[in-house]
Amino acid sequence: MPPRRRIPVAQGREALVRWLAGPDAADRSTTATAVRHLLEELEQRHPGRSLEVRVPPFGAVQCVEGPVHTRGTPPSVVETDAATWLRVATGALAWDDAVAGGLVRASGQRSAIGSLLPLVPPRRSPGRVEMTTVGTDAAETAAAGTHPATHAGEAPPRPGIRLGLTILPEHRWRDAEPRWRAADDMGWDHLWTYDHLTWSGLPDAPWFSTVSTLTAAALVTSRARLGTFVASPNFRHPGAFVRDVLSLDDVSEGRLLLGLGTGGELDSRKLGGPELTVRQRVDRFEEFARLLDRLLREDHVDHRGTYFTCVDVRTLPVPACRPPFVMAGNGPRAQRLAVELGDAWVTTGLHGDDEDAWWRSLRELSGRLDELAPPAGFRRYVHADPAHRFALESADRFEDVVGRLGALGFTDVITHWPRPEGPCAGDERVLAQVASRLLGR
Secondary structure: OOOOOOOOHHHHHHHHHHHHHOOOOOOHHHHHHHHHHHHHHHHHHOOOOOEEEEEOOOEEEEEOOOOOOOOOOOOEEEEEOHHHHHHHHHOOOOHHHHHHOOOEEEEOOOOOOHHHOOOOOOOOOOOOOOOOOOOOOHHHOOOOOOOOOOOOOOOOOOOOOEEEEEOOOOOOHHHHHHHHHHHHHHOOOEEEEEOOOOOOOOOOOOOOOHHHHHHHHHHHOOOOEEEEEEEOOOOOOHHHHHHHHHHHHHHOOOOEEEEEOOOOHHHHOOOOOOOOOHHHHHHHHHHHHHHHHHHOOOOOEEEEOOOOEEEEEOOOOOOOOOOOEEEEOOOHHHHHHHHHHOOEEEEOOOOOOOHHHHHHHHHHHHHHHHHOOOOOOOEEEEEOOOOOOOHHHOHHHHHHHHHHHHHOOOOEEEEEOOEOOOOOEOOOHHHHHHHHHHOOO
């Protein structure tokens, strides 16, 4: 087993993004965190104790299987400076060039680690969507050229589009676990599961807990962010849910994405209670989201609202950084709330009579969000499968869908793990084809 990370993944990713955006301007703390993050990434991917990689003064790790040293000098040693390590670990500098240029000191049988690098997939060439496994923004990716799927009159897709995969909680863990591992290994940027009591798409299927599933997934993955799609006040109280959130954020080491929404009609009737109008359900969701935000920032929380009450609710350990809120909704009010309170907005679009209508709805919704002037760094997620055809029908189809969505301003595209039949029926082999084309694997 590789040792537990000391740098939370989200914190390491953020530092790496800042360093890549301006290596010369990065402060010592940013550089140190980015260095340690990638050292730990090497340690996680290639556990062992036969090689020590040193980046003074910021850190050192032991890795790679082989002869183990118990004292004195390790059998193999690599040593370099921070800038060189970050460049070779991200693919900006080839390992052999670094060694030939005297930038790396390497000794011992297992010190030739060029085959283990880069730890971040190389940047894609123009003309194709760019992806990285560290979940970074456009600051760390080269500008993309026109995507072959761009339609006339549309802007080219934004670089750095992240790809997500939904794995339904319908399988026993012994069958689900290999899917989560494989998706993480393939390089999908974020992995999701539905947060329902009953999903209308599979009302008669087995269905397991979202929080338990994500907790288990956090223990068998190390790179992808993990998200709820979407947690709602249909059956969750913020005062209780905050404990689940804190635990998930801790177990996943900062990789949690909190998808939040009003919730579906079917779930809204399962636990009884008064029927609510659409307006009332949005009112309840706003109270839910604002209270959850407060609970993740404060301790000793008192609240008496229309739908929820908290009496001196304790929330230790209050996280140093609140997990990102990815807030769902298609109405003007839901979008305003997402911009005000959230870190991102997510939509499934409006189904409409045909696929063209779905595309038109996404163009209109994204345009309406533009009018709200969201802050820099605000992301736009879309689940691509409510279209009239499964997005992963083929690798060509998926690449076309991603390109068109990027042209509409979406930064993140989500699809489903293919199922053998029914909703999202497809061929699992397409996942590997997509990974090869778009995920650098």
